[in-house]
Amino acid sequence: MAGTSTALGRDAECETTPQRTYMRADDKNWDLMGLNLTLLSLAGVLPTPNIASSSWKLRFYHAYPSLMLVLYLMVFTAQCLALYKFWGDLDAITDNAFTMVGVFMCYIQAAYAVTNSRKILRLVDTLQMKLTPQMLTLASGEDQSIMVAKTARKTRALTWTMFVIVHGMLISWIAMPIIQKYSHEPDEEHRNADKPSPYFCFIIWLPFDATRSPTYEIVYTIQTICFLMACLYYTSMNTVFMTFIIHTATQFRGLAMSLRDMDKLFPAQDMGLEDRRLPSGVELNAHFIECIKHHQAIIRFAKELNEVLSPLLLFYFFCSQLIMCVVTFQVVLSWGQGKSVLKFVLGLAAAACGPLVFCWFGTDIMQESLAVQQAAYGCNWYHHPPSFKFLLSVVIMRAQKPVHLSAGMFYEVSLTTFTQMLNTVYTYFAVLKQLYDE
DSSP: OHHHHHHHHHHHHHOOSGGGGGSOOOSSSOOOSHHHHHHHHHTTSSOOHHHHTOHHHHHHHHHHHHHHHHHHHHHHHHHHHHHHHTTTOHHHHHHHHHHHHHHHHHHHHHHHHHHTHHHHHHHHHHIIIIIHHHHHHTOSSSHHHHHHHHHHHHHHHHHHHHHHHHHHHHHHHHHHHHHHHHHSGGGGGGSOTTSOOTTSSSOOOOSSOTTSTTHHHHHHHHHHHHHHHHHHHHHHHHHHHHHHHHHHHHHHHHHHHHHHTHHHHSOGGGSOSSOTTSHHHHHHHHHHHHHHHHHHHHHHHHHHHHHHHHHHHHHHHHHHHHHHHHHHHHHHHHTTOHHHHHHHHHHHHHHHHHHHHHHHHHHHHHHHHHHHHHHHHTSOGGGSOHHHHHHHHHHHHHHTSOOOOEETTTEESSHHHHHHHHHHHHHHHHHHHHHHHO
């Protein structure tokens, strides 16, 4: 990850165009992803232009994720030792698997984002400085501007909501063990050595007694830092791609609105059916050609987004299913134990909300891309010249095929896929429960 961070620094110094997306939008550019880029910067994934412009700041910035990686490798090693130590204890193994897979997934997401940082910035640049201004030039009023502003508010609200859910889980996982430690200190000597210590965020095993001060405080601090960074990675990575998906659906919605506005902009009664040289007919064709160009630009953007997102979603969906399975098992085992069940319920919510949101808005893209066909056919095309009808038939033929995102070659990002994921989780959970009962 350190190597990829260094490569990012060189890219940041050489690639000046994408860095404009960090600036607040002026009269021509929209600031649609400022919050998402801020979170990526705080996570150590993307340096801001201020940091990238200074070599010594960039070096310190690259040391930040490198240090986090070193700390995580220490925690991961202790978790692997615990997996070996407590093998056979299904309760301990599933608890350990939840945190191991979850944190590992977050760090892989961060490494993937660093590796593909130039592509991410190019997507931001395209959305804010090309697609959105192009859509607004096709408007007959301020409806598109209002729609874009509403979408921006929705994505910011979604980002903050996921931030609160994920970090609420973080607080519960951090607070519970340390409260239990200092409220049950006298019982430490009678604790079963064959059971994992309940005084840490993660289940770990070390060849020395890590429950004695100051070793305990040092180990606990390292765990807390790793968990905090994992949550920040999870929030920043997922919300930036969710924002891309939501704005892509908005682009299709704005295009459909422009197509429906054609009858207002170019009334059919002003045009003859045969005379293609009438000013209104020429303007109509010109307007419609711009709509076609915008449609093609949105499709290209969705394709580029899918190329970046598809491998990550495949890994993310697979890990999420495993996490939801083991954490559901832990919820069942800890039900009635107030202190333990809360952290697992929050963990389940954090694990499920990500795939649900991706699939929800993936379905939205499909529906909005199909709505373009309906909007095009809904105009008064039968009163327009043959040249317009030919262009209209081309648009309808292309819009009949919905634009969709995919997770590798296995999943189509839609609510149907999320339902299939839940069925898979239940199947795995039933197997785990049967093994535990036996």
